Amino acid sequence: MFFNKISLTGYKNYQSKTFHFTERIIGICGLNGKGKTNLLDAINYLCFTKSYFTKSDLLNVHFGSEGFRIEGELQNGNIEDNEVQKIVCIYRSSLKKEIYLNDIAYEKFSHHIGKFPCVVIAPDDIEMITGNSEERRKFMDTLISQVDTEYLQQLIIYNKVLAQRNSFLKNEFAKNTFDKSLLEVLDEQLKAPGNYIHKTRDQFCNQLFPLVQEFYNNISGKNEEVNLEYNSQLNENNFSELLISSRQKDRVTQRTNVGIHKDDLTFLLFGNIFKSIASQGQRKSLLFACKLAEFEILKKVKGYPPVLLLDDVFEKLDENRIENLLEYVCQKNNGQVFITDTHFDRLKMSLSPFGNAVQVIELA
Numbered sequence: 524m525f526f527n528k529i530s531l532t533g534y535k536n537y538q539s540k541t542f543h544f545t546e547r548i549i550g551i552c553g554l555n556g557k558g559k560t561n562l563l564d565a566i567n568y569l570c571f572t573k574s575y576f577t578k579s580d581l582l583n584v585h586f587g588s589e590g591f592r593i594e595g596e597l598q599n600g601n602i603e604d605n606e607v608q609k610i611v612c613i614y615r616s617s618l619k620k621e622i623y624l625n626d627i628a629y630e631k632f633s634h635h636i637g638k639f640p641c642v643v644i645a646p647d648d649i650e651m652i653t654g655n656s657e658e659r660r661k662f663m664d665t666l667i668s669q670v671d672t673e674y675l676q677q678l679i680i681y682n683k684v685l686a687q688r689n690s691f692l693k694n695e696f697a698k699n700t701f702d703k704s705l706l707e708v709l710d711e712q713l714k715a716p717g718n719y720i721h722k723t724r725d726q727f728c729n730q731l732f733p734l735v736q737e738f739y740n741n742i743s744g745k746n747e748e749v750n751l752e753y754n755s756q757l758n759e760n761n762f763s764e765l766l767i768s769s770r771q772k773d774r775v776t777q778r779t780n781v782g783i784h785k786d787d788l789t790f791l792l793f794g795n796i797f798k799s800i801a802s803q804g805q806r807k808s809l810l811f812a813c814k815l816a817e818f819e820i821l822k823k824v825k826g827y828p829p830v831l832l833l834d835d836v837f838e839k840l841d842e843n844r845i846e847n848l849l850e851y852v853c854q855k856n857n858g859q860v861f862i863t864d865t866h867f868d869r870l871k872m873s874l875s876p877f878g879n880a881v882q883v884i885e886l887a
Contacts, residue, residue, distance in 0.1 A: 526566060526597045526859060528596045529595045529596075534565055534585060535584075536557075537561065538588070542884065547860070548859075550871070550881060552863070557886040560645070563645075566641070569612060571641065572612065580620065590616055594612075595610050609623075609626070620632075633679065634672075642830075645832075651813065652798055653806065662788075667723060674720065677719045689777070692774060696774065701774065742815075742848055744847060747793070749792055749812075754786065754787045807840050831860045833860065833862045853876075854876075
């Protein structure tokens with residue numbers, strides 16, 4: 524998948540700007556605040572219909588503008604096909620957001636997810652290794668939703684019913700009442716999507732874990748014992764029975780305490796909790812290994828490499844790890860790669876082994 528052009532109007536720090544991409548490897552250089560990350564985020568927006576870094580679209584609007592427009596032209600699949608497609612995202616603060624593919628509007632944005640696969644690696648992603656379970660569930664959901672449209676629909680249903688169930692528990696607690704029959708209806712609606720999501724996550728983790736281990740050792744250049752575990756209350760328990768047994772606790776806490784929204788991934792290094800003993804370099808290596816495993820699964824399922832967005836990857840990684848990472852993403856991978864850095868000379872030198880396949884954009 525190759526982006527040829529992207530035009531930004533009123534998006535973050537871009538009032539009006541068009542970029543043309545002529546090569547497979549795109550280096551983007553500039554000081555902090557010049558828009559490197561925002562440019563990558565705009566590409567991600569075209570793939571996912573939302574920002575990677577900002578939850579509220581209002582925060583993506585350029586100061587003084589009433590909305591933003593992102594337009595991208597790209598070739599999906601094999602570049603030899605020469606089939607150029609156009610994606611347009613329009614946000615106006617007073618109206619609903621609009622997403623168009625080849626000038627045809629989507630009724631549901633979820634139908635766009637997976638058409639243009641994309642993997643992002645950014646500095647704050649280290650929270651997936653060191654932070655709470657929400658980041659790791661997001662990682663699983665982002666991967667699986669791009670290759671399994673039914674998974675995304677079931678996830679939407681589950682989250683909607685979960686919100687309704689939590690709202691019901693809070694309202695009943697406030698009124699000091701308990702409508703058991705309505706709770707049973709909500710439980711019934713929660714079970715099918717919950718079981719589907721659990722089964723699908725489990726299957727994908729079986730594909731994911733060996734790849735993570737392989738990439739980790741390739742990037743680190745060492746043979747370290749890294750293991751991953753998929754933790755879910757549904758691994759050993761029936762979801763219906765869990766919901767019933769947790770009912771009293773749910774009423775007291777006013778929230779749903781069991782289900783796939785409690786799932787997590789556990790990372791181990793030599794049998795110990797990874798984040799407790801790993802160095803900064805090891806943590807970064809594991810993050811990149813997880814993301815490249817995601818990339819590899821998407822490539823296998825789609826039949827072509829997704830676009831890869833690497834934001835500020837040179838920081839806090841030693842030279843050997845950087846060389847190993849770039850060898851895979853730029854040399855062994857034939858998909859399009861965007862890489863940002865604040866240092867022009869470092870970026871230019873790091874990408875020099877890849878010759879004419881490189882375009883460097885310097886943001887003033």
